[in-house]
Amino acid sequence: MWARPKTLTPAHSIVRSPKTEMFRFLSFTTFLATWWIAALFAGGEKLPPPPAVLAAIVEAANSGALFLNLGVTLARVALAFTLAMTLGTAIGYLMGRIRLADRVGDPWLILLLNLPALVVIVLAYIWAGLTEVAAIAAIAINKLPTAVVTVREGTRALDTTLDEMARVFAMPRWRAFRHVILPQLAPYIAAAARSGLSLVWKIVLVAELLGRPNGVGFEIGVAFQLFDIPRLLAYALSFVAVVLIIETVLVQPFEARVSRWRPRAA
Amino acid sequence: MQLEVEIARKAFTNAAGERHDVLVDLKFVLGAGEVGVFVGPSGCGKSTMLKIIAGLDQDYQGRVVRPADARIGMVFQEPRLLPWRSVEENVRLAAPRADDVALSALFTVLELNAHRSHFPGELSLGLARRVALARAFAVEPGFLILDEPLTSLDDALAMRLRDQIATLVDSQSVTTLLVTHDVDDAIRLGDRVFLLSSRPARILAELPIRTPRKARGEAEIAAIKAEIARRTNGDSANGDAL
Ligand SMILES: Nc1ncnc2c1ncn2[C@@H]1O[C@H](COP(=O)(O)OP(=O)(O)O)[C@@H](O)[C@H]1O
């Protein structure tokens, strides 16, 4: 009666046993070791070894530039992500519920889905100038269509028997939405959020590289022009670390929360 | 509150595009506080009728008259609980005005106290049905609709639950529609028993039972049973259900 989106990882698969922790640690050290060995072979010019990158991170952190740029990028991600998720959920719900909305919206959706991110970003900068609004709008527009599609799928899968129950018991609209509809959409929204977040992480750097005077993407662009590889890697790795932390402390607990009521598989 | 039902015709279109009638010329009146029980073979259109009366299906010819402001409590053929809310939340969401004392009494009667914080996925079908009953009674309905609330329960439990329904109906004195294909349940719970034909459902016979629910003896129940068997003999499709 109620299908779970296939892209969703069930909450209980996020296991934190000592064994998995150990494997994580192992794969992390393997990564460091490979990097170090590769640096020895390639020479410090092209691939600086871990200590050189660490030094660059410390330097950027001491000057405050690292945190400023990370902060700016995170703020852009947060704004664009919130905008795209809110709009995407609303539009997806309407398209799933109302036939006419679906007919009208579908061609736009197909267009947006197939428009390369770069095109959206460049056009946004041309039309709205090299502004913050243009950057955030461009990132949001890139994320929007997948959110719409996922939430629309979730809306189409809504259980009509529960709708009838809510109607017979004369539940007010808002209460029915919050307790009957939203919990059914939650796994879809979580799936859209997860895939959307990883998309936004990638696009935000491109948008910054092309038209912003700060942020991780901008710094990476500068480092590229100066061939300052330690700085490039310093920003790239710090950014990846921040992404990983946010995924583990925000996204995964949220997913676990929305599927908390599901009976655990034996 | 009184209920007047006149369904001239209700038809469904199947996947092949053919229309077939499910209800034809179904007409009855139920007085305030009365329990009307409908007995009929499965697939004859009982659930369809209940949905129309509950106002969930507007696509039919005819009319249903009931006070517009009457609260409805309904037990669907399946429990229809919100899997993501606990037992207690399920009941409270449908009945936000129910006070703690009344709810407590209800949970006690239905033997649900130990399960208040469980999620529906953790309940057996019998328990889930009792939660659905609790939800329907918690709204203190003016009008109660029960769609086979006792099927697929074991005999002992069904018997206990039947007595609980009788207790609740008597204590709240609510106009009730109950669908069952168990003649025994019908006779023990109903003030009036309607026998339905196979699809398209029409009323074959209407039997009033005047003795109060609690005073019905085994002899009287057996007599009514025999009467029902005699009345439904003509309708061969009823053979397996009755
Ligand atoms: N939504 C529907 N679309 C088409 N046919 C339906 C639908 N709902 C019920 N029916 C058909 O109507 C008939 C009566 O169904 P129902 O009212 O559920 O029977 P009962 O509750 O008496 O067992 C059945 O033959 C069923 O197949």
Ligand SMILES: [Mg+2]
């Ligand atoms: Mg039925």
